Amino acid sequence: MGLITGYWATGTLGAAASHSLFTHLEDGATSADQLAARAGISQRGAQTLLDGLVSLGLVELRDGHYRNTAEASTFLVEGRSTCLSGFAQLKLAHMEAMAGLPDVVRAGGPLADATVEVADNPHWEELVQALAAQSAPVAEIAADTLRLADAGEISILDIGGGSGIYSAVWLERNPAARSTQADWGPINAIAYRLLAERGLADRFSRIDGDFHTTDFGTSAHDIVVYSHIAHQEGPEDNVAIFAKIRSALKPGGTLVICDYIVDDDRSGPPFPLMFAAEMLLKSKQGGTWRRADYRAWLAKAGFDDVSFQPTASPAALVFAR
Numbered sequence: 001m002g003l004i005t006g007y008w009a010t011g012t013l014g015a016a017a018s019h020s021l022f023t024h025l026e027d028g029a030t031s032a033d034q035l036a037a038r039a040g041i042s043q044r045g046a047q048t049l050l051d052g053l054v055s056l057g058l059v060e061l062r063d064g065h066y067r068n069t070a071e072a073s074t075f076l077v078e079g080r081s082t083c084l085s086g087f088a089q090l091k092l093a094h095m096e097a098m099a100g101l102p103d104v105v106r107a108g109g110p111l112a113d114a115t116v117e118v119a120d121n122p123h124w125e126e127l128v129q130a131l132a133a134q135s136a137p138v139a140e141i142a143a144d145t146l147r148l149a150d151a152g153e154i155s156i157l158d159i160g161g162g163s164g165i166y167s168a169v170w171l172e173r174n175p176a177a178r179s180t181q182a183d184w185g186p187i188n189a190i191a192y193r194l195l196a197e198r199g200l201a202d203r204f205s206r207i208d209g210d211f212h213t214t215d216f217g218t219s220a221h222d223i224v225v226y227s228h229i230a231h232q233e234g235p236e237d238n239v240a241i242f243a244k245i246r247s248a249l250k251p252g253g254t255l256v257i258c259d260y261i262v263d264d265d266r267s268g269p270p271f272p273l274m275f276a277a278e279m280l281l282k283s284k285q286g287g288t289w290r291r292a293d294y295r296a297w298l299a300k301a302g303f304d305d306v307s308f309q310p311t312a313s314p315a316a317l318v319f320a321r
């Protein structure tokens, strides 16, 4: 029953996030009446959401007062770098598309134009900002592994960098580093604005357009990032882009891939296995790829040193040299 009604959780969490309930609770509201007044929603609606959030383990009730659990406080309060409330709202909006999954499964892919193949698709504008909170901790982990703070005057290329979160985290860590992002023009503009807000725009440049045809240069970069891109591409495109990246890297440079990666026998982990349905809905050739796939594609593209690093998030890192 829990699985069959799983959309109740997406709906309750997405609705609570839409009305900033976690932020109001953090700011001191403790009852349905107070939440209703602060959020501008009905008392009946507030009580219903609170009941659902207690059921989900995101809000706790003590002596008649509601408050966020530690997890909700970390991941759902607005203004925190770890806030996933935007992502919760985005997933609520995607629920209608999921209702079309039976037809998409029959057809083997999206019935209309696939989300990821449409140039300048407005889908990305919502997604990349919602995704930033998920990518930020992974960018920090990669920065530690690569010791980027001490790497000196390095050049970074971020392919499909979205919100520019990797550039933001890494340029903050290393004041001598410079970064270039290859993405659609409107998305690069969002990244530029977000980096400017952090005082980093003077070390950030942009290449607008389709990264399949963008020239990444030759021996131009120390680090190339490919985060949450491999899953939208088919095997041939991933190999072609990896080969272009190999040429764009300086000798000794590193390709950093972040993605939802499944075990070679496809027995886990749970999140990447389930994510394959998103790619069936949204892409013509995407999927969740196995470690063996990455190893084979990277070898074909000329990388001979490949290592994998799990993270506490559902995404794993791959380092290729």
Ligand SMILES: C[S@@+](CC[C@H](N)C(=O)[O-])C[C@H]1O[C@@H](n2cnc3c(N)ncnc32)[C@H](O)[C@@H]1O
Binding pocket: 116, 124, 127, 128, 131, 132, 135, 159, 160, 161, 162, 163, 165, 182, 183, 184, 187, 209, 210, 211, 212, 226, 227, 228, 229
């Ligand atoms: C899932 S988001 C990943 C954002 C970021 N790398 C991260 O991990 O948070 C995918 C990004 O790739 C960009 N993108 C997708 N297809 C593209 C293409 N063909 N050419 C240029 N950018 C593309 C989108 O605009 C979006 O910014």
